[in-house]
Amino acid sequence: MSEALVDVQGVSKRFGRRLDTVERLARRLGSDISEEIVHAVDAVSLKVAEGEVLGLVGESGCGKSTLGRVISGLLPASSGRVLYRGADPSLLKGDEARAAKLNRQMIFQDPYSSLNPRMQVRGIIGEAPRYHGLCDRAGLEGYIDAIMAKVGLEPSFKDRYPHQFSGGQRQRIGIARALAVKPDFIVCDEPIAALDVSIQAQIINLFMKLRSELGLTYLFISHDLGVVEHLSDTVAIMYLGRIVETAAAEELFSHPNHPYTLALLAEVPRLGGRKKDFSVIKGEIPSPLDPPRGCHFHPRCPHAMPRCAAEIPASREILGGHFSACHLNGG
Amino acid sequence: MKGTASPGRDGMGSKILRELVGSPSSLIGLVICVVVVFLAIFGPLVTSQDPYDLSKLNIMDNRLPPGSVGIDGAVYVLGTDGQGRDMVSAMIYGLRTSLLVGILTTALAMVIGTTMGLLAAYKGGWVDTIIMRLVDLILGFPMMLLALILLAALGPGIDKVILALVAVQWAFYARTIRGTALSEMNREYIEAARCLALSERRIIFRHLLVNCLPPVIVISTIKVAGAISAEATLSFLGLGVPITKPSLGLLISNGYRYLLSGSYWISIFPGILLMLTIFGINIVGDRLKEVLNPRLQENKAVE
Ligand SMILES: Nc1ncnc2c1ncn2[C@@H]1O[C@H](COP(=O)(O)OP(=O)(O)O)[C@@H](O)[C@H]1O
Ligand code: SF4
Numbered sequence A: 001m002s003e004a005l006v007d008v009q010g011v012s013k014r015f016g017r018r019l020d021t022v023e024r025l026a027r028r029l030g031s032d033i034s035e036e037i038v039h040a041v042d043a044v045s046l047k048v049a050e051g052e053v054l055g056l057v058g059e060s061g062c063g064k065s066t067l068g069r070v071i072s073g074l075l076p077a078s079s080g081r082v083l084y085r086g087a088d089p090s091l092l093k094g095d096e097a098r099a100a101k102l103n104r105q106m107i108f109q110d111p112y113s114s115l116n117p118r119m120q121v122r123g124i125i126g127e128a129p130r131y132h133g134l135c136d137r138a139g140l141e142g143y144i145d146a147i148m149a150k151v152g153l154e155p156s157f158k159d160r161y162p163h164q165f166s167g168g169q170r171q172r173i174g175i176a177r178a179l180a181v182k183p184d185f186i187v188c189d190e191p192i193a194a195l196d197v198s199i200q201a202q203i204i205n206l207f208m209k210l211r212s213e214l215g216l217t218y219l220f221i222s223h224d225l226g227v228v229e230h231l232s233d234t235v236a237i238m239y240l241g242r243i244v245e246t247a248a249a250e251e252l253f254s255h256p257n258h259p260y261t262l263a264l265l266a267e268v269p270r271l272g273g274r275k276k277d278f279s280v281i282k283g284e285i286p287s288p289l290d291p292p293r294g295c296h297f298h299p300r301c302p303h304a305m306p307r308c309a310a311e312i313p314a315s316r317e318i319l320g321g322h323f324s325a326c327h328l329n330g331g
Numbered sequence B: 001m002k003g004t005a006s007p008g009r010d011g012m013g014s015k016i017l018r019e020l021v022g023s024p025s026s027l028i029g030l031v032i033c034v035v036v037v038f039l040a041i042f043g044p045l046v047t048s049q050d051p052y053d054l055s056k057l058n059i060m061d062n063r064l065p066p067g068s069v070g071i072d073g074a075v076y077v078l079g080t081d082g083q084g085r086d087m088v089s090a091m092i093y094g095l096r097t098s099l100l101v102g103i104l105t106t107a108l109a110m111v112i113g114t115t116m117g118l119l120a121a122y123k124g125g126w127v128d129t130i131i132m133r134l135v136d137l138i139l140g141f142p143m144m145l146l147a148l149i150l151l152a153a154l155g156p157g158i159d160k161v162i163l164a165l166v167a168v169q170w171a172f173y174a175r176t177i178r179g180t181a182l183s184e185m186n187r188e189y190i191e192a193a194r195c196l197a198l199s200e201r202r203i204i205f206r207h208l209l210v211n212c213l214p215p216v217i218v219i220s221t222i223k224v225a226g227a228i229s230a231e232a233t234l235s236f237l238g239l240g241v242p243i244t245k246p247s248l249g250l251l252i253s254n255g256y257r258y259l260l261s262g263s264y265w266i267s268i269f270p271g272i273l274l275m276l277t278i279f280g281i282n283i284v285g286d287r288l289k290e291v292l293n294p295r296l297q298e299n300k301a302v303e
């Protein structure tokens, strides 16, 4: 693995609703109102190598989008830091800061809310490159046409508005918008989850084509292990704000280690069915407002032991490049 | 859905117009609005009198009933007021003043309120807190009471009336736009714009504002009527426009004392014109609300 393009170091993201004046007063008068804090992302460390696809998997609400937003620079981390090409973009100034920002783009889950409904495709794709001077006025039309062709959109559609397109076409517009500022790293936040099954494969193929043509690096977020297995080099499994297991895709799918990963795999209908002795994950996902102590997974884990409720399991390298955070691995 | 639909932008204005003309009631409202605006703009060209020019008035013609012929042979279709002023001329000039107050107030309140609402929604934090506390404070008072207090402090004059009404009305826009903007901010196109490192100003005005416009248009229409009637009330109470440039409200007030002595027309005709104007604007506003409702629109797009 070459040097990391993106290096996530101990990043946490907490969302809190600060108390307003009235609530502070109420608390002073003895009410038990307190600030509600969601630990959406909890001390996550990850490395994404240049040209790699890192698949990030976890159930809905476990903090995948939040982590993606912190990594793409849309949200500041509460603690920890994200390095892009070895530097912390939030400390850069001027042109360097802008370049670091434009280099990291994001594709969103909902193609219906991710496009400005009052803008023509021409504006959606062309606004940023024009604004940042990536092409001149005369070259803009050609620039837009080329990008539209690259993502499989008919350039003659550029006068249309988003509502005139299907979900899959809209997602292509979103991809074109991101590509227009020449990024090298793209966070794809469940980009196919909202699409018809018949369209999903087309969009995945587009992602793969663009990756090889443009040398892109992806953080590909999904709650679907099947999709991730298909296109990732490395896979990270997330549970309630923490990364519980990371490994090369083949290794992870052939030798899953963490009980949560095993449970996830058991849910996926797979060729050569590798069913474990427990299948569906028992119980509800605990609230991230009040996560279980120790290992977050212990209320649902079939192997839970007393230690699991008391101590957070450290991430351990169980084989070269295969990390898992579970007390079953000893230590 | 894809492919055949006509592009949205240039069709928007004519589509709204078609919707307005399409239903009988909103057509009536639209006709009233057009006639009223036409009268206010071109009326002074055809009136027989400049009602503000006291030297042209003949006191001998005072309180003539509708249809009377004056001393110099002029016909007063709607009669004259207590100073011998032709009611038709007075009402057309009065309408002018009323509409001017209504439109200027609305335009200023809209710009200020919309900007404040967008800022509150986009910035959040203390900017939001300060703006919205001020809005709550203003909207917590009865609107007319607040305008009265402000006018009492500012003194009379058209500009003061507009100032007082703007000071009250911007808060309506700010609150509504903030709500709309907050729900728009949850949509990912705003995040996408931030990801593209566009300036804050560009995101607020090029992305957020255009998606908050329908409610702005609807409130403005209805608030024009609100401002006109608020001004009429203030003038009726003697706190509004100066006596030398009467608005419809002041005309009503001037004629009020003659009502009991039988000269009904001095008060009633300006009253009817005021009512018609407000009625027409409100009908158009209500219809616009339906036409511009984004949910209804989206349903149409899906069809
Ligand atoms: N802006 C926010 N404010 C408060 N809580 C948030 C915000 N964004 C996400 N969360 C919370 O953080 C947790 C993780 O959310 P998210 O990252 O969207 O998960 P995922 O993408 O895995 O479904 C959820 O409990 C969610 O409610
Ligand atoms: S640490 Fe304990 S509870 Fe957590 S996954 Fe491992 S065995 Fe299960």
Ligand SMILES: [Mg+2]
Pocket: A061, A064, A065, A066, A189, A190
């Ligand atoms: Mg998500």
